[in-house]
Amino acid sequence: GSIGVAVYPHDTRDTADLMRRAESAMHLAKRTEGNAIEFSSGDLNSDVRARVSLEGQLRRAVDHQEGFFLHYQPRVAAGDGRVVGVEALLRWQDAAGTVHSPATFIPILEETGLIVELGQWILTEACRQCHAWHQAGLPAVRMSVNLAAPQFRDRQMATSIDRVLAETGLDPNALELEVTETMLMADIEQVIRTLGQFRKRGVRVALDDFGTGYSSLAYLRRFPLDVLKIDRSFVADLQPSASDAAIVRTILGLADNLGLESVAEGVETAQQQAFLQEEGCQTLQGFLFARPQSAADCERFLARPASAIAHPGYRA
Template sequence: MNQLKQTRRYFFITGLIALLTAVVLLVANRQIMFSSLVKQETRANRDMAHIYNNALWENYYTFFQQADELSPEAIKSHPTTRKLDAEIHRMMQNTHVMRLKIYSTTGKTIYSTAFDQIGENAKDDPGFISAMNGEILSSLSLRDRREDSFEDEAGEHDFVTSYIPMKDTRTDKITGVVEVYTDVSDLVSQFSAVQRRISVFTIAGLSVLLFWVLFSIRRADLALRKQEIKAKEHKEHVLELLQHAYHDSLTGLPNRKSFKTHMADAVVRASRTKSNLAVFFLDLDGFKLVNDSMGHAQGDEVLRLVAKRLQGCIRESDTLFRMGGDEFCIVHEHLVDKHDAIPLIRRIHGIMAEPFEIGQQMAMLGVSIGVAIYPHDSTDPEILLRDADAAMYAAKEAGRNQYSFFSQDMNERAMRQLNFESSLLQALDNSEFVLHYQPRIEVKHPDRVAGVEALIRWQQRDGTIVAPNDFIPVLERTGLIIQVGEWVLTEACRQNKVWQEQGLPPVRVSVNISFVQFQSGELVGTVRKALSASGLEPRYLELELTESILIDASDSNREILNDLKALGISIAIDDFGTGYSSLGYLKSFPIDYIKIDRSFISDLPADSRDAAITRAIASMAQELGIELVAEGVETQANLNFLTGQNCQELQGFFISHPLPANEMSSYLSRLKETV
């Protein structure tokens, strides 16, 4: 009897332990699922808040500042509040966001999708305090566990609440807090259903219970993974254009634009840890021969293979960049001294010594490497890059496929650069600059020239033609771009007027304006002077600006553009899609034309991503009423694809190479009809 009692007690205790274990597992599973849910939704809310911040900052910053001083009723009745409310509700469409609040830095609710909450103060709210300190705080609110009540439909939902800092897009300063409510009722319902099934099967025994616990965890994990995949796809869609701006389209590596930002951060890390870092400048030896003999397509494939090999021999803490052409850079961090860079140099030479197999052909390449060391050679990222470049040329001069550390006696190249700059200083006085003109035709009327782009060339006394990419950066660095830019404007206007006086059909002439020119404060006066001196009507002049100029939607930039438009000229965005992807300037500034960058055009229509981006830009331009120009049209396939899009004008080698002024005159005279 005692033995039976003991047996019963054993099974009772065992069953109780099993039951308690199952309960603990159920509770733990519930907490894990909800914790994962909160983390996932926090990331989604953060990304959504960043989108709101980028979209609303420029247009509503002033109102947000004013609203902090207004009464709740004044805020609710303010016209800007209604406009803001409409724009936010539009952005909330097709998302899980069910409510959104914006707090000022004092904690005042200056906007809420529930208007009755405008004016409330949340300065003591832990979420608000956390966000003002730069931290995101999120919590899950279940409808059956809330003590507070909601007067609207939110009371019938489970949701995740996130407090997210709102930052100035230019200074990164916290200017307020966004509180986002995300509806997670469906996921909570799924989790609850799983919990009920587990409870039922617990009665059947521990083995069945454990099976269903594992099964439910798997189901919850799949649900969260699906949610994560959706969030990732959304984020990738938003950042796709940014990828093109800061990454090389051929290799996928960070490009020259990314280098400057990355180096600034790397220098800060090296300074903080008292360590060295090395900048490697790599130039392929023999690539031109491969490119010329095998063709550009195979040359591009070689560059992709080179990038893959280089990426495979660096550490996670190192970063590889493609600087353009066959040039690459590596930022090699956490070094004790320069000798720590030698193992990586040997690995690079080792992997580059292996032949490259391209189809049925084999290619052999070498690589010349120049190395500059922080802080020994310089603490300035730009000087380190220049020093690494100089060391690379020293390696080439030593016989190619070599490496060289920068040393101060490498001044010969620096002297050559100084002589180059000196010659450039005299080029304007010696009338060595000339303009070539590349026509833009209308898509609907291919025999009609809509305009011509003025392109500067430097023809030295010995007849050598220096490519613009070699001397324009020097002009900008030395400030000579102001004088040369004024000459280009004056000459382009003069030549266009000459064509008109010769009886040739009038066309627009477009002139590229650099960032330095735009910021000089003299641009409006220079344009006015060029038009006056030439007698050219303003409607026949167009200025091409880059996105980097327009990204700063400051009052001063807006005033410059408005003053230029007041003269009667046209304004175009050049190389569209390659700059910072804030599209707010398209509605903030008086833009007449968008020129799609040639990097999106060259592989059309074969490259589906380029085709999708081109269609998207064309659709956007049509909706905004902005004329679209495609540059870099080099094949019939390019032209055929663009003809079917909302593209008004085409430019590129397939239509015509840039021509000297006299040849451009002949080109215009041969056409049957022009604008």
Template sequence: MRKHLICLLLCSLAGGLFFSLPTMVQGLAQENLPPGESVVAALALGGLGGPLLYLWRRLANRPNGQELEAARHFRELYQRTPVMLHSIDAGGRLVSVSDCWLETLGYRREEVIGHPLTEFMTEGSRQTAETLTLPELFTTGQVKDVACQLVKKHGEVIDALLSAVAERDRGGNIRRSLAVVTDVTERRRSEQEIEKLAYYDTLTGLPNRSLFQDRLSQAMAQAHREGAGVGLMFLDLDRFKSINDTLGHATGDRLLQVVANRLKKCVREGDTVARLGGDEFVIISTDFTHHQDPVAFAKRLLRVVGQPVQFDGREFVTTASIGIAIYPNDGADVSTLIGNADFAMYHAKELGRNTYQFFSAEMNARALEKLNLETSLRQALKRGELFLVYQPQLDLASGRITGVEALARWRHPEKGLIPPEKFIPIAEETGLILPLGEWVLRTACAQARAWQAAGVPGLRIAVNVSARQFNHPEFLETVERILQETGLDPNLLELELTESIVMENVQDAIMTLTDLKVRNIHLAIDDFGTGYSSLTYLKHFPIDRIKIAQEFVRDIPNDADDAAIVEAILAMAGSLNLEVIAEGVERKDQLGFLHQRRCKEMQGYYFARPMPAEQLAEIFSRGLAREPACLYEG
């Protein structure tokens, strides 16, 4: 009220001066002062005009009906818009909110107006808003797409993006702000699902190869800055394939989930457990400053993974092999460190599984040699570097050569003769055993047919078959095709398989062996006694012959245990009407022991070393003595 009275008085004074001033100026100009009545009249008119001027000004500044209607419509639009809107004052308190804002968060208007906006945020978002977002808004006048989390009345948290612009008065001070809040909860969930599919293993929930490599790179970079170490453990389950094949993939998947959970419980916060695929897991462990740290950790992992697992009332135990590489000594980049840990893991498997091995320079040299051999072996078949030698198998009763075993050899153009124990395992691992095995079978059958055509009657040719060959879906067709191409009588072909091959999947093995047997192909178990302890499979498999393993023959008759094993094998084979051949016979006392136990066939250096086909042809031409000291020297 006082404000209006002061304005009215000032307007009256201004009006009086406005109307009296011309009269006074005119009198002064004419050097004739105006009469007092004129001045008083002018002042009176001005005093009356002043209030009128004040009233006009008030009316002129008063919103008209259209403006009032527009303001009302604006308020309604603000409140009813399907967008979360709010306004805060300079103290950060809510002065208005839209209906959508209230509906989304579940509050009534009187529960929020006058309260700080940060009161409806999570603790983390509140701290960010108080220290960063609100100061920026009040300083620059705007913020855009600020991520925050708001809390609904019942406690649910939503993800949101906040954009706001501030209103300033004439003095440049913030009066209030208008903000738009976008609920992005569903979008974030979709993004998280996409990220999960891209960076996490769907079966175990562990980081996949992509995320693992990224985390390993970060860990190595941090270790480089801090002068620390990073341990990388490459873990592979032992004989997981047999579990998958015998118990089914569903059980195999459950086992992988159990192992993943066990590994996660073993690691420290900040470490990473990832699944690369199959049964391969990797663990990134930071701050490996002492050599003993990874040793204790690896032993703990083996102990935890090796605990019994029960599925559907069945209990079984799985073990693991672990390779360890440590940054920076064992690799300065991601790919090198992973490769070296992988090498160390395979070395652990070679040492018998269920153990751990550190990467070493010597191991790297062997791995490099192995890689070079693999590369050379791929070219060996094309270049004709591979050839066969044949070792005779003798029937002691007749003194005749009844069969020969075909053995692959490799003459490298630079390294010379490479022994089979070096290149056959590489061929097995890489899958090269399939083309190599097919070449051996075709070459051996063709040579046997050539001997038959040259007048050597009834000579059996024995060929070793690998697990990959035997389990290949086209194995039967390959054998049949080679027999047709070479024209060899199937009755003259004997396929040698190890016990582990036929026992890996018994039902499939019985079917395959039966199919081979109905084609009149002979079947033999090689290295008998070194595989499975159960001998019941001999009753079910259509086996013609068993070969006593060389490791049992080597120390007879001096080793009582080996002698007892050989005697038991001979007795069992006799009761099952199976033929027996002893391999690895190198001395006359071994020959005598086996002959006394009625072992009819033998093979070994005592009789003949493996030899080229041409050398063996000469022996066929001159015949064979009843008990030769040696057929071929060198």
């Protein structure tokens, strides 16, 4: 049960306003997945109103496919700096011209289920762009697309992938789908079947933000995965003697033993790059090499020589 509480006369003396405040508090309680009690406050009501307004804008934007665009962040081979992959990242600019943080609007898209409809556009646009780069003679990078939980649970997801690949002409081996630990632990047998469907089509699967969830190693070895991505939180404070360094070494060893490609996110310094190279991480992604950027900027980045990208002092 979710309970919202507004107190008379502390919050308001108006009956209708009292009910509205209680309802706002109840909606906040629901957002914590239920079994919660929230009390009304001025800040709470303001936050709820802002969220309701943002949700309304997002619904209109999805209905009319307005304001959404993709940025792309390259990944490079740790050894020689070759660009081996690109991650597609969703961005949104509202009707007033404000570009919202993904951390603000993506959770709303997922909670409301709007991400399922929008996810098809993301997948199609990312695959179309990747195929265009291949056709232009640029490096044969792999396109990585994040799946939200509602998309992953959709029993028609594999069929949707077939349709997108046929429509865009992209080779299935050039597509990589990113999932999280939490998504994999929901229904183990169904997850294995779904991942198997992706693998059967030649599409690669990456386990994103590894180390931040609660996956069981006993199950992890059963999942047909291709890539293990080390969460940026472990990369941020890498010091040879720090606990984060020990965690990263362990994850890299696990990836190697399971035959998975290792990818480190959030690489921002030459010191982090050097540590990860020395420990055998295969692929690096982060601001040290390139920020998320437009398709045109990413195309120019793909045309750069690997030697320039691999240099520790290089910044895009």
